[in-house]
Amino acid sequence: MSSPPKMQAVRTVDVHQSNVELVDTPKPGQGEILICTKAVTLNPTDWKHVAFISPSGVTVGCDFAGIVEGLGPGVSNGLKKGDRVSGFVHGGKYPNKGSFAEFLTAKAAGVMKIPDALSDAEAASMGIAGETAVQALFQRLNVKAPSSSITSIPQITKDSPKLLVWAGSTSVGQYAIQLGTIAGYYVITTASPKNHKLVKSLGAQEAHDYKDESVPEAISKAHPDLNIALDCISENGTQSFCARSLGTSGGKIAVLLAPDKNARELRNDVQIIHTLIYSSLGDEFSYGKRVYDRAEVATDFEWMKLWLDGDKGLLHHLFAKGLLKSNKIKHMDGGIQSIHEGMKYMRESKVSAEKLAYTISA
Ligand SMILES: NC(=O)c1ccc[n+]([C@@H]2O[C@H](COP(=O)([O-])OP(=O)(O)OC[C@H]3O[C@@H](n4cnc5c(N)ncnc54)[C@H](OP(=O)(O)O)[C@@H]3O)[C@@H](O)[C@H]2O)c1
Structure with missing residues (x-):
């Protein structure tokens, strides 16, 4: 399957709410891969961004698992089209970076190649929480x-x-x-x-x-x-x-x-x-008054790369050997259109030792 020009994504709209909208499919930049999203898991940061932090017009969602759909220039860690990968992106910050979307881009060195024994939702739960x-x-x-x-x-x-x-x-x-x-x-x-x-x-x-x-x-x-x-x-x-x-x-x-x-x-x-885990993504950003500058995020990215980098990092090894287990998954119905219900469930503090997961594409 090649990526369509438009895709569905959960975007913030005025008054701290989110909607599913039709937006441009992102393109992978230098060192990045394009991923067709299979499953996403939810974190408190998702609803907190929608409710308190994000401007309108940005894509929400951090954790993902999916299939590599295309490679940008300079991807050199062996990942190839068709590989299953998982990780997280800085959702709620940029127009085209969130994971609650049919496609997303991520740095190839910042994702884990998913071991066969792990389901998409299980692998997605490793993103924000595991990292x-x-x-x-x-x-x-x-x-x-x-x-x-x-x-x-x-x-x-x-x-x-x-x-x-x-x-x-x-x-x-x-x-x-x-x-x-x-x-x-x-x-x-x-x-x-x-x-x-x-x-x-x-x-x-x-x-x-x-x-x-x-x-x-x-x-x-x-x-x-x-x-x-x-x-x-x-x-x-x-x-x-x-x-x-x-x-x-x-x-x-x-x-x-x-x-x-x-x-x-x-x-x-x-x-x-x-x-703050976003620093490990290697992109400069500010969070409230705190600025995470280029040198700091570069250090944190290189450091986290030791744990990710396709199948070269420790996380792939620990999951593949059965030494590390994912969070227990609670599968939620309704796909991308229903993610707002999961965010509400989390905000109401109903989550207890479970990870809410949505299927984005079968
Ligand atoms: N700085 C970062 O980079 C970063 C990254 C990830 C998360 N966070 C933040 O860390 C927090 C946890 O995130 P999460 O996704 O791991 O949470 P979560 O899985 O959604 O948390 C649910 C759990 O919280 C426990 N809990 C609730 N109130 C508690 C209390 N007063 N004392 C001890 N346990 C309590 C409950 O335990 P029981 O069911 O056993 O009662 C429940 O199992 C959130 O505020 C999140 O925004 C920050």
Whole structure:
């Protein structure tokens, strides 16, 4: 199939809403591939962009899985027409870059070739959530990445280095628990009790109820050597819970939303580090007042390339070996025309340990 001149895409319209519109099909630029979108998964950032951030006239959606339809000049990592690939784009920012569309373009070095065992929706769930877990753990918290030839999950004991994943049943948290375990860490996590079985099945050694106010002190007391945490919620006081949970020498907390002043002031032996996954796409951008300049995004892109780059990166290897599992998929009906319903479902906080997925083309 060759790409048609026009395609359907979810675009923002006035008053912070979105509609499906007929727009120009994008063309791949230098180092980019054109992808026919098969499935997309939803992230909180999608509805947040529509509701609060995006101007009108931009394409929404980040996560995707699809088939390579064409190559731009300078694609040199072996990807070819017909390959299945997944990743994410900076949806809600540009007229022609979102994933909630029948076609999209992405940098060839910034996508994963999908291992056969993974469905399109499962692979799409790796995009924002999986890559955020990678960026937060391995780039911001300096967790040592597993070897590229790893074939089994290491034995974890009480003497293994410790990692706290606050809110382990979130989409990001589920990937972080698994990646921390694969890296050899004793993972402590929090989730609603109904999700404790799930987070333990992903590798967590301990699961605590985040609604229990005594949990941070209990974790800190039991693990005086705990010195790194990833806060997968990062609002409504969770950054302070993480700071209170760290051991006697403090340490570092990676957060996914703006650093919280109260948490910063709680302990002077704790460093709070904000991470934002869009920087790994390698394109300069600003987010609120923060400018991500060319040098910074180039570093983050090169860094993430080690995990992607078609079938050369660690993520393909970990999924292909069955060491890493996708989020549990909740298939949603209605295709591209119904994505607004999924965004509403997410905004109403109905998501619990599941990833909403839409089929874009069969
Ligand atoms: N900075 C970045 O680059 C970046 C990237 C990705 C995501 N984010 C942000 O990170 C957050 C999480 O995203 P996500 O897609 O991983 O979330 P998600 O999967 O949509 O989160 C749903 C989960 O949140 C858990 N939860 C809700 N309130 C909680 C609380 N107070 N404490 C602990 N857990 C709580 C629920 O756990 P239970 O069902 O177990 O109760 C539920 O399973 C969002 O705010 C998102 O915008 C930022």
